[in-house]
Amino acid sequence: MKNKYTFNFVVFYLLSYAIFSFASTKFTPYLSELGYSAFERGIILSGYAAATIVMQLVFGVLSDRYQTIKKVIIASLCVYGVVSALLFSTQGAVLAVYFVLVSLSGGLLNACCGLYDTWILGCKEEIRRNLSFIKAFGSIGWAAGSMVASLMISLAGYRGLGISIVVIVGLSLLNLAVLPDIDRVEARTRLSMEDFRQLMTDGRYVLLIFILFLLYSMVIANNCTVIDKMIDLRASDAQISMKWSIQSLVEIPTYLAGTYLLARFGGLKLLQVSSVMLTLQFILFAGAQNPVVLIGVSVLQLFSAPIILVASKILIMEIAPDKLKSSSQLIALSIFSGCSSLIVPVVAGFFSERIGFDFTLGCVAVLGVCSFLLTSPLGRLLSKGSKDQTGCL
Numbered sequence: 240m241k242n243k244y245t246f247n248f249v250v251f252y253l254l255s256y257a258i259f260s261f262a263s264t265k266f267t268p269y270l271s272e273l274g275y276s277a278f279e280r281g282i283i284l285s286g287y288a289a290a291t292i293v294m295q296l297v298f299g300v301l302s303d304r305y306q307t308i309k310k311v312i313i314a315s316l317c318v319y320g321v322v323s324a325l326l327f328s329t330q331g332a333v334l335a336v337y338f339v340l341v342s343l344s345g346g347l348l349n350a351c352c353g354l355y356d357t358w359i360l361g362c363k364e365e366i367r368r369n370l371s372f373i374k375a376f377g378s379i380g381w382a383a384g385s386m387v388a389s390l391m392i393s394l395a396g397y398r399g400l401g402i403s404i405v406v407i408v409g410l411s412l413l414n415l416a417v418l419p420d421i422d423r424v425e426a427r428t429r430l431s432m433e434d435f436r437q438l439m440t441d442g443r444y445v446l447l448i449f450i451l452f453l454l455y456s457m458v459i460a461n462n463c464t465v466i467d468k469m470i471d472l473r474a475s476d477a478q479i480s481m482k483w484s485i486q487s488l489v490e491i492p493t494y495l496a497g498t499y500l501l502a503r504f505g506g507l508k509l510l511q512v513s514s515v516m517l518t519l520q521f522i523l524f525a526g527a528q529n530p531v532v533l534i535g536v537s538v539l540q541l542f543s544a545p546i547i548l549v550a551s552k553i554l555i556m557e558i559a560p561d562k563l564k565s566s567s568q569l570i571a572l573s574i575f576s577g578c579s580s581l582i583v584p585v586v587a588g589f590f591s592e593r594i595g596f597d598f599t600l601g602c603v604a605v606l607g608v609c610s611f612l613l614t615s616p617l618g619r620l621l622s623k624g625s626k627d628q629t630g631c632l
Contacts, residue, residue: 290346
C-alpha cells in the first residue's frame with residue numbers, strides 16, 4: 240500500500256515537471272523566433288548551466304543549515320514562476336536580458352529537479368521507497384507539458400505560456416502545503432573544503448564523474464543541438480514538442496524498473512549499456528535528414544538520462560564515505576550536469592555553424608565510445624576499493 244503522502248507527491252511532481260517543460264522545451268524555439276543564431280542561443284543557454292551549479296550548491300547548504308527543503312522549494316517555485324513569465328513576455332530586449340532571464344528560469348528548474356529527489360530521500364522510509372514510482376509521474380508531467388505548451392502557444396502565444404506557468408505554480412504550492420518536510424538531523428555534516436579535498440583525491444569518484452560528464456554532455460547535445468538541427472530542417476513547433484514528449488514518455492518504464500535494474504545488473508553495467516545506446520542514437524541523429532526520423536530516434540532516450548541518473552546515485556553512494564553521502568551527490572551532480580550544460584551548448588553551437596549539424600552530432604557520438612572504454616578501468620578501481628574496505632589483498 241502506498242504511503243498516504245505518495246498521491247500528493249505524485250501530483251506535485253506531475254504539475255511541477257509540466258511547467259518545467261513549458262520553459263525548458265521552449266527556450267530554443269523562442270530564442271530562434273527572436274532571431275538569435277545557434278551560436279548566440281548556445282551562449283544564452285549556457286548561462287542557466289552556470290546558474291544551476293551555483294543554485295544546487297547554495298540550496299544544499301541552505302537545506303543542511305536550516306534543516307528544511309520544503310521552504311527552499313517554495314521560494315524557488317515562486318521566483319521561477321515570476322522570472323519565466325517575464326521571459327516569455329519580453330520582446331525586443333538585448334541579448335544580456337535574455338541571458339539573465341533564461342539563466343534564472345533554467346537554473347531554478349534544474350536545481351529544483353535535483354532538490355525534489357533529495358527532499359523525498361530525506362523523508363521517512365515509507366516515502367523514500369516510492370521515489371522511482373513518483374519520478375515516473377514527473378516524466379509523465381514533462382511529456383504532457385511539452386505538448387500542452389505547443390497548444391498554449393498556438394492559442395495565446397508565448398505570453399500566454401508565461402501566464403500559465405504562474406497559474407500552475409500556484410496550484411503546485413497549494414498541493415505542496417500538505418506535504419511533510421525532511422526529517423531533521425541534529426548533527427549533519429556540512430559542506431567544507433576538506434570534503435572537496437577528500438572526494439577529489441578519490442580516483443574512483445573522479446573517474447566516475449568524468450564518465451558521467453561525457454554521457455550527460457550527450458544528453459545536453461540531444462536537448463540543444465538536435466533541436467537546432469530540427470529547426471534547420473524546418474520542423475514545426477508541434478514536431479519539436481512531440482520529440483520532447485516521446486523522450487519523457489519512454490523514460491517512465493526505466494524509472495519504474497530502476498530498483499530492479501540496479502539489483503539485477505548493477506550501476507556499472509547500466510552505464511555501459513547507456514554508453515552504447517547513446518553512441519548509436521547520435522550516429523542515427525547525424526544521419527537523419529527528416530524531422531520525423533529525428534523524433535523516432537528519440538525513443539532511445541529510454542537508455543540514456545534515466546539510466547545515467549539512477550546508476551550515478553547508487554555508484555556515488557557506494558564510493559563516498561558515510562559522512563559525505565549527501566555532499567558527494569551534490570558535488571557530482573553540479574559537476575557532471577552543470578558543467579556539461581555550461582560547455583556543450585556553446586561548443587556545439589559554434590561547431591554546428593562552421594562544420595554543420597551532421598558532423599557535430601557525429602563527433603558527439605565519440606563521447607559515448609570514450610565513456611564506454613573508461614568504464615573498464617572504473618570497474619577495476621571499484622573492485623579494488625571493495626577489497627580494500629574488506630581488508631582483502
